[in-house]
Amino acid sequence: MLTVVGVGPGSESYLTPLARQAIDEAEVIVAGERLLEAFAGEGKSTFVIKNNLEDVVNFIKKNLKEKKVAVLASGDPGMYGILNFLLRHFSPEQMEVIPGISSVQLACARLRISWHDAVITSVHGREIKGLVDLVRNHDKVITLTDYRLTPAVVAQELIAAGVVGKKVWVCQNLSYSNEFVREFSLESLAKSPGYPGSVMVIVNYEHKVGGPDE
Template sequence: MEYKVIVVGIGPGSPDYILPIASRTIAQAQVVVGSKRALDAFAPSDSKTKVIDRDIQGVLTFIAESLMTSDVVVMVSGDPGFYSLLVALRSKFTPSQLTVIPGISSVQLAFARMSEVWQDARLISMHGRKASDEDLAYKPNKKLGILTDHEHNPSHIAQVLMDHGWPIDGQVWLGEGLSYEEENHKKLTLGEARDITGFTHCVMVVMA
Protein backbone atom coordinates (compact mmCIF):
# COMPACT_ATOMS: atom_id res chain seq x y z
CA MET A 1 0.00 0.00 0.00
CA GLU A 2 1.30 3.43 -0.94
CA TYR A 3 0.77 5.97 1.80
CA LYS A 4 0.11 9.63 1.11
CA VAL A 5 1.22 13.01 2.35
CA ILE A 6 -2.11 14.79 2.81
CA VAL A 7 -1.62 18.55 2.82
CA VAL A 8 -4.58 20.17 4.54
CA GLY A 9 -5.36 23.87 4.43
CA ILE A 10 -6.74 24.81 7.84
CA GLY A 11 -7.83 28.32 6.89
CA PRO A 12 -6.98 31.53 8.75
CA GLY A 13 -7.21 29.92 12.18
CA SER A 14 -10.73 29.63 13.56
CA PRO A 15 -12.37 26.18 13.28
CA ASP A 16 -15.35 27.98 11.71
CA TYR A 17 -13.30 28.45 8.55
CA ILE A 18 -12.04 24.88 8.09
CA LEU A 19 -13.72 22.82 5.36
CA PRO A 20 -15.57 19.71 6.64
CA ILE A 21 -13.34 17.39 4.60
CA ALA A 22 -10.28 18.96 6.21
CA SER A 23 -11.70 18.48 9.71
CA ARG A 24 -12.55 14.84 8.98
CA THR A 25 -9.10 14.15 7.55
CA ILE A 26 -7.32 15.63 10.57
CA ALA A 27 -9.60 13.78 13.01
CA GLN A 28 -8.72 10.43 11.40
CA ALA A 29 -4.97 11.08 11.19
CA GLN A 30 -2.39 8.91 12.94
CA VAL A 31 0.53 11.24 12.13
CA VAL A 32 0.08 15.01 12.04
CA VAL A 33 2.54 17.77 11.18
CA GLY A 34 1.85 21.46 11.72
CA SER A 35 2.65 24.61 13.67
CA LYS A 36 2.51 24.30 17.46
CA ARG A 37 -0.66 26.39 17.52
CA ALA A 38 -2.33 24.21 14.89
CA LEU A 39 -1.30 20.97 16.60
CA ASP A 40 -2.59 22.20 19.96
CA ALA A 41 -5.90 23.19 18.38
CA PHE A 42 -6.62 20.38 15.94
CA ALA A 43 -4.37 17.30 16.21
CA PRO A 44 -6.05 14.16 17.67
CA SER A 45 -4.82 13.45 21.19
CA ASP A 46 -3.58 9.97 20.25
CA SER A 47 -1.73 11.01 17.09
CA LYS A 48 2.02 11.21 16.58
CA THR A 49 2.96 14.85 15.93
CA LYS A 50 5.80 16.96 14.60
CA VAL A 51 6.07 20.72 14.90
CA ILE A 52 7.00 22.64 11.76
CA ASP A 53 10.00 24.73 12.81
CA ARG A 54 12.99 26.34 11.12
CA ASP A 55 14.51 22.92 10.40
CA ILE A 56 12.44 22.25 7.28
CA GLN A 57 14.74 19.44 6.16
CA GLY A 58 14.20 17.75 9.51
CA VAL A 59 10.44 18.06 9.04
CA LEU A 60 10.66 16.56 5.54
CA THR A 61 12.77 13.69 6.86
CA PHE A 62 10.22 12.99 9.61
CA ILE A 63 7.43 12.92 7.00
CA ALA A 64 9.37 10.58 4.71
CA GLU A 65 10.12 8.16 7.55
CA SER A 66 6.53 8.22 8.82
CA LEU A 67 5.25 7.64 5.30
CA MET A 68 6.63 4.10 5.38
CA THR A 69 3.87 2.99 7.76
CA SER A 70 1.08 5.56 7.57
CA ASP A 71 -0.45 8.50 5.77
CA VAL A 72 0.91 11.81 7.08
CA VAL A 73 -1.39 14.81 7.45
CA VAL A 74 0.42 18.14 7.09
CA MET A 75 -1.59 21.11 8.31
CA VAL A 76 -0.78 24.47 6.74
CA SER A 77 -2.44 27.79 7.48
CA GLY A 78 -4.66 29.33 4.83
CA ASP A 79 -4.61 27.54 1.49
CA PRO A 80 -1.75 25.15 0.60
CA GLY A 81 -1.39 26.77 -2.83
CA PHE A 82 -0.57 30.21 -1.44
CA TYR A 83 2.86 30.56 0.19
CA SER A 84 2.87 27.38 2.25
CA LEU A 85 5.02 24.33 2.98
CA LEU A 86 3.65 22.74 -0.19
CA VAL A 87 6.60 24.21 -2.12
CA ALA A 88 9.08 22.30 0.06
CA LEU A 89 6.93 19.17 -0.02
CA ARG A 90 6.89 19.17 -3.82
CA SER A 91 10.70 19.27 -3.81
CA LYS A 92 10.80 16.07 -1.73
CA PHE A 93 7.74 14.09 -2.86
CA THR A 94 6.19 13.37 -6.25
CA PRO A 95 2.72 14.68 -7.14
CA SER A 96 1.39 11.12 -6.92
CA GLN A 97 2.50 10.98 -3.27
CA LEU A 98 0.63 14.17 -2.41
CA THR A 99 -3.04 14.85 -1.80
CA VAL A 100 -3.99 18.50 -1.31
CA ILE A 101 -7.12 19.71 0.47
CA PRO A 102 -7.66 23.44 -0.10
CA GLY A 103 -8.40 25.97 2.60
CA ILE A 104 -9.53 29.56 2.94
CA SER A 105 -6.61 31.98 2.74
CA SER A 106 -6.42 34.95 5.10
CA VAL A 107 -6.21 37.08 1.95
CA GLN A 108 -9.56 35.71 0.76
CA LEU A 109 -11.06 36.47 4.16
CA ALA A 110 -9.61 39.99 4.11
CA PHE A 111 -11.29 40.80 0.80
CA ALA A 112 -14.51 39.24 2.10
CA ARG A 113 -14.40 41.50 5.15
CA MET A 114 -14.12 44.45 2.76
CA SER A 115 -16.99 43.16 0.57
CA GLU A 116 -14.44 43.51 -2.23
CA VAL A 117 -13.56 41.19 -5.14
CA TRP A 118 -10.02 39.86 -5.40
CA GLN A 119 -10.11 38.41 -8.91
CA ASP A 120 -8.33 41.50 -10.22
CA ALA A 121 -5.83 41.84 -7.34
CA ARG A 122 -2.11 41.12 -7.36
CA LEU A 123 -1.49 38.81 -4.41
CA ILE A 124 2.01 38.84 -2.94
CA SER A 125 3.81 37.91 0.27
CA MET A 126 6.32 40.09 2.06
CA HIS A 127 6.32 37.69 4.99
CA GLY A 128 10.00 36.78 5.20
CA ARG A 129 10.69 37.93 1.65
CA LYS A 130 10.91 40.95 -0.61
CA ALA A 131 8.54 41.71 -3.46
CA SER A 132 9.68 42.51 -6.98
CA ASP A 133 9.66 46.04 -8.36
CA GLU A 134 7.06 44.90 -10.89
CA ASP A 135 4.72 43.77 -8.13
CA LEU A 136 5.18 47.00 -6.18
CA ALA A 137 5.06 49.48 -9.07
CA TYR A 138 2.07 51.79 -9.17
CA LYS A 139 -0.51 51.58 -11.94
CA PRO A 140 -3.91 53.27 -12.02
CA ASN A 141 -6.64 51.05 -10.52
CA LYS A 142 -4.07 48.55 -9.26
CA LYS A 143 -5.06 46.42 -6.27
CA LEU A 144 -2.62 44.59 -4.00
CA GLY A 145 -3.17 41.93 -1.36
CA ILE A 146 -0.04 41.60 0.81
CA LEU A 147 1.01 39.28 3.61
CA THR A 148 3.19 41.20 6.10
CA ASP A 149 5.62 40.38 8.89
CA HIS A 150 7.45 42.12 11.73
CA GLU A 151 10.10 43.66 9.46
CA HIS A 152 7.97 44.16 6.37
CA ASN A 153 5.11 45.72 8.33
CA PRO A 154 2.43 48.10 6.99
CA SER A 155 4.47 51.18 7.93
CA HIS A 156 7.49 49.91 5.99
CA ILE A 157 5.42 48.68 3.06
CA ALA A 158 3.53 51.98 2.79
CA GLN A 159 6.82 53.85 2.36
CA VAL A 160 8.07 51.28 -0.16
CA LEU A 161 4.89 51.65 -2.20
CA MET A 162 5.11 55.44 -2.22
CA ASP A 163 8.72 55.10 -3.35
CA HIS A 164 7.32 53.07 -6.24
CA GLY A 165 4.93 55.83 -7.27
CA TRP A 166 1.81 55.10 -5.24
CA PRO A 167 -0.12 58.24 -4.21
CA ILE A 168 -0.13 59.25 -0.57
CA ASP A 169 -3.94 59.11 -0.56
CA GLY A 170 -4.03 55.50 -1.82
CA GLN A 171 -6.55 53.44 0.13
CA VAL A 172 -5.30 50.86 2.64
CA TRP A 173 -7.14 48.16 4.60
CA LEU A 174 -5.37 46.26 7.38
CA GLY A 175 -6.64 43.08 9.01
CA GLU A 176 -4.99 41.09 11.80
CA GLY A 177 -6.13 38.09 13.78
CA LEU A 178 -8.62 37.35 11.01
CA SER A 179 -11.26 34.78 12.06
CA TYR A 180 -10.21 34.94 15.73
CA GLU A 181 -12.10 36.68 18.54
CA GLU A 182 -9.37 39.33 18.68
CA GLU A 183 -9.79 40.16 14.98
CA ASN A 184 -8.93 43.78 14.27
CA HIS A 185 -9.07 45.81 11.07
CA LYS A 186 -8.53 49.40 10.08
CA LYS A 187 -9.09 51.54 6.97
CA LEU A 188 -6.70 54.41 6.24
CA THR A 189 -4.56 56.07 3.56
CA LEU A 190 -1.03 55.16 2.54
CA GLY A 191 0.22 58.32 4.21
CA GLU A 192 -1.47 57.34 7.45
CA ALA A 193 -0.28 53.74 7.15
CA ARG A 194 3.31 54.97 6.91
CA ASP A 195 3.05 56.22 10.50
CA ILE A 196 1.06 53.36 12.00
CA THR A 197 2.40 50.95 14.61
CA GLY A 198 1.28 47.39 15.20
CA PHE A 199 -0.42 45.20 12.58
CA THR A 200 2.91 43.44 12.08
CA HIS A 201 1.54 40.08 10.97
CA CYS A 202 -1.56 40.95 8.99
CA VAL A 203 -3.13 41.19 5.57
CA MET A 204 -2.66 44.55 3.89
CA VAL A 205 -4.89 45.49 0.96
CA VAL A 206 -3.90 48.55 -1.07
CA MET A 207 -5.99 50.13 -3.82
CA ALA A 208 -5.16 53.12 -6.01
Protein backbone atom coordinates in the same frame (compact mmCIF):
# COMPACT_ATOMS: atom_id res chain seq x y z
CA MET B 1 -0.39 8.93 1.40
CA LEU B 2 0.70 12.38 2.47
CA THR B 3 -2.26 14.71 3.00
CA VAL B 4 -1.58 18.42 2.90
CA VAL B 5 -4.44 20.06 4.74
CA GLY B 6 -5.39 23.73 4.52
CA VAL B 7 -6.89 24.63 7.89
CA GLY B 8 -8.12 28.12 7.04
CA PRO B 9 -7.23 31.45 8.62
CA GLY B 10 -7.22 30.22 12.22
CA SER B 11 -10.60 29.82 13.84
CA GLU B 12 -12.03 26.29 13.88
CA SER B 13 -15.23 27.67 12.32
CA TYR B 14 -13.34 28.12 9.04
CA LEU B 15 -12.00 24.55 9.02
CA THR B 16 -13.88 22.58 6.34
CA PRO B 17 -15.50 19.25 7.27
CA LEU B 18 -13.15 17.52 4.79
CA ALA B 19 -10.10 19.05 6.46
CA ARG B 20 -11.40 17.95 9.89
CA GLN B 21 -11.88 14.41 8.54
CA ALA B 22 -8.36 14.31 7.04
CA ILE B 23 -6.87 15.43 10.37
CA ASP B 24 -8.93 12.90 12.33
CA GLU B 25 -7.90 10.05 10.01
CA ALA B 26 -4.18 10.91 10.08
CA GLU B 27 -1.93 9.00 12.48
CA VAL B 28 0.88 11.54 12.34
CA ILE B 29 0.42 15.32 12.19
CA VAL B 30 3.14 17.73 11.11
CA ALA B 31 2.56 21.48 11.60
CA GLY B 32 3.71 24.67 13.27
CA GLU B 33 3.14 24.82 17.02
CA ARG B 34 0.06 27.09 16.82
CA LEU B 35 -1.72 24.86 14.31
CA LEU B 36 -0.83 21.67 16.20
CA GLU B 37 -2.30 23.12 19.39
CA ALA B 38 -5.44 24.31 17.64
CA PHE B 39 -6.22 21.36 15.36
CA ALA B 40 -4.24 18.16 16.06
CA GLY B 41 -6.35 16.92 18.98
CA GLU B 42 -5.31 14.18 21.41
CA GLY B 43 -3.48 10.93 20.88
CA LYS B 44 -1.64 11.67 17.65
CA SER B 45 2.04 11.47 16.99
CA THR B 46 3.14 15.03 16.12
CA PHE B 47 6.15 16.86 14.72
CA VAL B 48 6.65 20.62 15.07
CA ILE B 49 7.71 22.67 12.06
CA LYS B 50 10.07 25.50 13.04
CA ASN B 51 13.44 26.31 11.40
CA ASN B 52 13.97 22.60 10.68
CA LEU B 53 12.71 21.93 7.17
CA GLU B 54 15.31 19.24 6.45
CA ASP B 55 14.23 17.36 9.61
CA VAL B 56 10.59 17.79 8.59
CA VAL B 57 11.26 16.06 5.25
CA ASN B 58 13.21 13.22 6.92
CA PHE B 59 10.47 12.74 9.52
CA ILE B 60 7.73 12.60 6.88
CA LYS B 61 9.74 10.18 4.69
CA LYS B 62 10.33 7.86 7.66
CA ASN B 63 6.67 7.83 8.73
CA LEU B 64 5.08 7.82 5.30
CA LYS B 65 6.08 4.18 4.66
CA GLU B 66 3.67 2.87 7.29
CA LYS B 67 1.47 5.69 8.49
CA LYS B 68 -1.04 8.25 7.29
CA VAL B 69 0.73 11.59 7.60
CA ALA B 70 -1.01 14.98 7.46
CA VAL B 71 0.83 18.27 7.10
CA LEU B 72 -1.25 21.23 8.24
CA ALA B 73 -0.95 24.56 6.45
CA SER B 74 -2.56 27.83 7.49
CA GLY B 75 -5.11 29.18 5.01
CA ASP B 76 -4.71 27.29 1.74
CA PRO B 77 -1.53 25.20 1.25
CA GLY B 78 -1.04 26.55 -2.29
CA MET B 79 -1.23 30.21 -1.30
CA TYR B 80 2.33 31.06 -0.20
CA GLY B 81 2.10 27.93 1.91
CA ILE B 82 4.10 24.73 2.39
CA LEU B 83 2.86 23.01 -0.79
CA ASN B 84 5.69 24.22 -3.06
CA PHE B 85 8.31 23.13 -0.54
CA LEU B 86 6.76 19.66 -0.18
CA LEU B 87 6.59 19.24 -3.96
CA ARG B 88 10.38 19.59 -4.07
CA HIS B 89 10.68 16.46 -1.91
CA PHE B 90 7.58 14.36 -2.65
CA SER B 91 5.88 13.50 -5.92
CA PRO B 92 2.36 14.79 -6.63
CA GLU B 93 1.24 11.13 -6.78
CA GLN B 94 2.21 10.69 -3.12
CA MET B 95 0.08 13.61 -2.11
CA GLU B 96 -3.48 14.70 -1.61
CA VAL B 97 -4.19 18.40 -1.10
CA ILE B 98 -7.23 19.52 0.88
CA PRO B 99 -7.90 23.19 0.14
CA GLY B 100 -8.48 25.70 2.91
CA ILE B 101 -9.93 29.19 3.10
CA SER B 102 -7.07 31.60 2.55
CA SER B 103 -6.53 34.72 4.65
CA VAL B 104 -6.80 36.62 1.35
CA GLN B 105 -10.28 35.21 0.70
CA LEU B 106 -11.45 36.09 4.21
CA ALA B 107 -9.96 39.61 3.97
CA CYS B 108 -11.86 40.22 0.71
CA ALA B 109 -15.05 38.76 2.20
CA ARG B 110 -14.75 41.09 5.19
CA LEU B 111 -14.30 44.05 2.82
CA ARG B 112 -17.04 42.82 0.47
CA ILE B 113 -14.71 43.14 -2.52
CA SER B 114 -13.79 40.71 -5.30
CA TRP B 115 -10.32 39.17 -5.53
CA HIS B 116 -10.37 37.79 -9.10
CA ASP B 117 -9.16 41.20 -10.29
CA ALA B 118 -6.42 41.63 -7.66
CA VAL B 119 -2.70 41.06 -8.02
CA ILE B 120 -1.85 38.82 -5.10
CA THR B 121 1.67 38.76 -3.71
CA SER B 122 3.59 38.39 -0.45
CA VAL B 123 6.44 40.12 1.37
CA HIS B 124 6.24 37.53 4.18
CA GLY B 125 9.84 36.30 4.49
CA ARG B 126 10.61 37.87 1.12
CA GLU B 127 11.96 41.04 -0.45
CA ILE B 128 9.81 44.15 -0.87
CA LYS B 129 11.44 44.69 -4.29
CA GLY B 130 8.80 44.60 -7.04
CA LEU B 131 5.87 45.57 -4.82
CA VAL B 132 6.21 49.29 -5.58
CA ASP B 133 5.83 48.72 -9.33
CA LEU B 134 2.92 46.34 -8.80
CA VAL B 135 1.11 48.96 -6.72
CA ARG B 136 1.87 51.70 -9.27
CA ASN B 137 0.60 49.61 -12.17
CA HIS B 138 -2.45 47.87 -10.71
CA ASP B 139 -5.70 49.10 -9.16
CA LYS B 140 -5.85 46.37 -6.51
CA VAL B 141 -2.83 44.68 -4.93
CA ILE B 142 -3.11 42.29 -2.01
CA THR B 143 0.03 41.38 -0.10
CA LEU B 144 0.77 39.19 2.90
CA THR B 145 3.11 40.82 5.42
CA ASP B 146 5.25 39.64 8.32
CA TYR B 147 7.03 41.00 11.41
CA ARG B 148 9.88 42.58 9.45
CA LEU B 149 7.99 44.04 6.51
CA THR B 150 4.87 45.18 8.35
CA PRO B 151 2.10 47.20 6.67
CA ALA B 152 3.65 50.33 8.24
CA VAL B 153 7.05 49.56 6.68
CA VAL B 154 5.41 48.78 3.32
CA ALA B 155 3.54 52.12 3.47
CA GLN B 156 6.82 53.95 4.26
CA GLU B 157 8.48 52.31 1.24
CA LEU B 158 5.58 53.23 -1.05
CA ILE B 159 5.65 56.86 0.11
CA ALA B 160 9.44 57.00 -0.30
CA ALA B 161 9.01 55.74 -3.89
CA GLY B 162 6.54 58.55 -4.62
CA VAL B 163 3.38 56.42 -4.83
CA VAL B 164 0.24 58.58 -4.47
CA GLY B 165 -3.51 58.14 -4.80
CA LYS B 166 -3.71 54.87 -2.88
CA LYS B 167 -5.31 53.73 0.34
CA VAL B 168 -4.90 50.54 2.33
CA TRP B 169 -7.09 48.14 4.23
CA VAL B 170 -5.17 46.26 6.91
CA CYS B 171 -6.68 42.93 8.00
CA GLN B 172 -5.03 41.29 11.01
CA ASN B 173 -5.95 38.25 13.14
CA LEU B 174 -8.73 37.35 10.72
CA SER B 175 -11.28 34.91 12.16
CA TYR B 176 -9.98 35.40 15.73
CA SER B 177 -11.77 37.32 18.48
CA ASN B 178 -9.16 40.12 18.19
CA GLU B 179 -9.72 40.50 14.43
CA PHE B 180 -8.72 43.93 13.19
CA VAL B 181 -9.86 45.40 9.84
CA ARG B 182 -9.28 49.10 9.19
CA GLU B 183 -8.82 51.59 6.36
CA PHE B 184 -5.71 53.80 6.30
CA SER B 185 -4.15 56.42 4.10
CA LEU B 186 -0.55 55.54 3.21
CA GLU B 187 0.56 58.44 5.44
CA SER B 188 -1.40 57.37 8.54
CA LEU B 189 -0.37 53.73 8.10
CA ALA B 190 3.31 54.70 7.77
CA LYS B 191 3.13 56.30 11.25
CA SER B 192 1.16 53.42 12.82
CA PRO B 193 2.49 50.65 15.14
CA GLY B 194 2.76 48.31 12.15
CA TYR B 195 0.17 45.48 12.32
CA PRO B 196 2.58 42.60 11.56
CA GLY B 197 1.38 39.35 10.03
CA SER B 198 -1.64 40.82 8.32
CA VAL B 199 -3.20 41.00 4.88
CA MET B 200 -2.78 44.39 3.19
CA VAL B 201 -5.21 45.38 0.45
CA ILE B 202 -3.85 48.37 -1.49
CA VAL B 203 -6.36 50.08 -3.78
CA ASN B 204 -6.91 53.34 -5.63
CA TYR B 205 -8.06 56.06 -3.27
CA GLU B 206 -11.65 56.21 -4.60
CA HIS B 207 -12.24 52.44 -4.22
CA LYS B 208 -14.96 51.73 -1.64
CA VAL B 209 -15.63 48.77 0.64
CA GLY B 210 -18.20 46.72 -1.24
CA GLY B 211 -17.97 49.08 -4.20
CA PRO B 212 -18.34 47.49 -7.64
CA ASP B 213 -15.10 47.83 -9.58
CA GLU B 214 -15.91 46.57 -13.03
